[in-house]
Structures are given as C-alpha cells and as structure tokens.
Amino acid sequence: MSSSIEGRRIVLGVTGGIAAYKAIEVCRRLVDAGAHVIPVMTDDATRFVGEVTFSALASEPVQKSLWSEADPIPHTHLGKTADLILVAPATARFLGCYAAGISDGLLTATVLATRAPVIVCPAMHTEMWEHAAVQENLATLARRGVIVVPPAEGRLAGGDAGLGRLADPAEIVAAAVAVLEGRGYQVPSGRLRDFDGRRVLVSAGGTREPIDPVRFISNRSSGKQGHALARAAADRGADVILVTTTNRPAPPGAKVVRVDTAASMEEAMLEHAANADVVIMAAAVADFRPKVPAEAKLSKADGLPDILLEPTPDILRELGRRRPVGQVLVGFAAETGDAVERAAAKLTAKGVDLMVANDVSAAGVGFDHDTNAVTILGADGGRRQVELSSKRQVADAVLDSVAGLLD
16 A cells, blocks of 8 residues: 555544444554554444444544543544544435535534545445435535545345445545545446546436326336446446436436337437537337327216327437437437347448347346346447346446447
8 A cells, every 4th residue: 555645644534334344454554554543433333343443543532522531622633633534334314414515423523614625435335325315415526525425336234235235445545545636436347437528318218198188108117227227327427418218316417308109208319419528229119109189088988089190210320310410429229039039130221339238038038127237239240248237237338338439
C-alpha cells in the first residue's frame, strides 16, 4: 500500500448494517498504510460489531457520543481535524439523515461539521438500494460533492443475492487513498467509468396501447433490464436519459421521461436521440394498437367489440434511419424459438450496431425476472453469449460491447 497517506487523519464512520464487520478490514488496511484512524460508531453499529475490536485496531478508541466528558464538542473537533471522513457501511438511514442535514448523533454531526472530503459506501438490501428515496438522497449528496463508492452485486443478508453488497474493503481503501492523493475516486477495473462524458439514451418497459379508457394492449415487460442498463451506464460515468413506462427507481442524476404508448415513446426517443452518443432500445414496444380506441368503457352487454388493429411505429428502424454519424445504436429482440436467428435478421433490417437476442421462453430469462440470458450480435458478425446471470451483469456485458464500438 502506498505510504502517501502516512499520518493522515481519517474518521472511519461505521453504521448499523450487517456489513459493519467488513469495516474491521477497512480499518486494518488503513492503519497498515500509516493512516491515523479515528473510529466513530453509531449505537446500531455496536449491535453487529463490538467497540473493543475497533479500539484495538484503530489509532484511537471508538467514539460514539456527542456528550463526551473529554471533549464537549467532539463533532466539531473531529470535523475540523479530519483529512477525510469515510463511512463504511453507510445505511439508508444514515444517507437520509445526511442528505436532509439531520444530526441525530455523533457521526451525522461530524459529517455536517467538516470541510474535509467525505466518502460514503452504501450497503443494504437490493430493494432498499433501488428505492426512489435512497437514490434521491444519494443524488443530493453527490451534487454536494460527497463521493459515493457504489455497492457491488453478490450475496446479501438472508441468503438473497443482488445489488447492495458493500464494496470490497480493498476498493474502499483504494478510494480513500485516491482522494487523499488528490486523484479523485474512479471505479476500478470491472466497473470502470469508461462512459465519462458520454450521453446515453435508454428505453425501458412495455408500452400500453388503449382499447378504451380502462383496457389496453401490452406485454409482460417489467422494465428491469432497461433500468439495469441505465443504472450501469450511470455508474460507468454516462449522462443518462431514461425513457420508461415504469415507476421503477432511476439512477441518481439521470433524466427520466415517463411515457405510456408507443407513440409517446417514439416522440421522446426521437427528441433525445439526436444528441446521444449511445441509444439503447430495450423497451418492449407493442407491435399493434387499436386504430380507434373507444371513448367509453366497452361492456359485455354491448356484445363482442370489433377492434381494428394497426401496426405501431417501428421506433428502432426510425432511430436507425435518423441516427447521426458515430452514434452507437443497440436493439433488443425478445423472441421465442429461434431467437438468435430472428434477432440477426432484425439487426440487418433495422440498421443497428448491436442486437441483443433474448429468448424469453427459457426458464429465468426475460420478462419480469431478476435474471436474464442473452446473445449479443454485432453488425460485424461478432457474437457474445451471456449465460444466465443478473440483469445488471447482462447490462454491463452490453455496455462492454458498446464501449468497444465507441473506442
């Protein structure tokens, strides 16, 4: 480990999550690198890890209370003397208090009373991580200059697996070193910010084509894959615009455009595609729509309705026709049966750079699952198969292919 942080004062905040045990390794690595580590634990953190452990490993005993007899204003002293404040793990509660400016204890008071750089390392269950309130709090903190080391994907408490696992201690320490050296934090290999400065437009969800004011034609798309693509692009540094039919949480800082029908999605996509470096059409657009939707709710008493269908606009083909030079265009083909062959035909017909073939008839694949398996087809004839994995892993595989074309 570099000795560049020798003697630097780091306040290590530990909050009450199961990942608190990993903060022990973070503490040890920082001390081994020569840093002067002051541990600050919340009361809830001590439910997971004992104070004695951190007091033994760190440079000073654990501090927990605003009402210390040795120091009447401990938060001010800690905030002023720190070279860096590192919070690992950072729970949803801590992030909410920090974003709202609520000092409910020594740690929140300290981060509010400092002008030193602050790094937060969120860790929580996937559902909590993806909640709109948590993402908005993170976006607020990021706008204020707080550095966020995003969670990893893996096994979580209770046996679940997903996004929300605390980043590896080595990555957290590397981020602290980078910030103290003035280099700034960048996601390491495997999660590189290789889309910095790129504008990425993503569509997500299934469209709804009205039959009458109550009923509509749609499909089983949940929007999970499109939202995973938007989040992955944002994590890799992109400026993201997400055109979606769902109410799922969006990545911090992303611009979200809510749409409903194929027509409204087409309008939004064509509007924003002109200035995008990358366009990813992951939405499942209905192929047909009622030509004349009924103005009032149809009733069984009126007999079987005569519904005349017409094709919806081919948004991907129009994006391909209009795209500017240098733009990378990606399509998704949700198919059954000969999915790869059908996707290959669409790749040629619609003029895209990449077509992602998705056999939604396979177990655990496609609509409304948390997992997916795809084949990424390139206009140059290349093929990359992604076996059954999380939708975030599929998203990163697609972006890896896009990054190669951008380069």
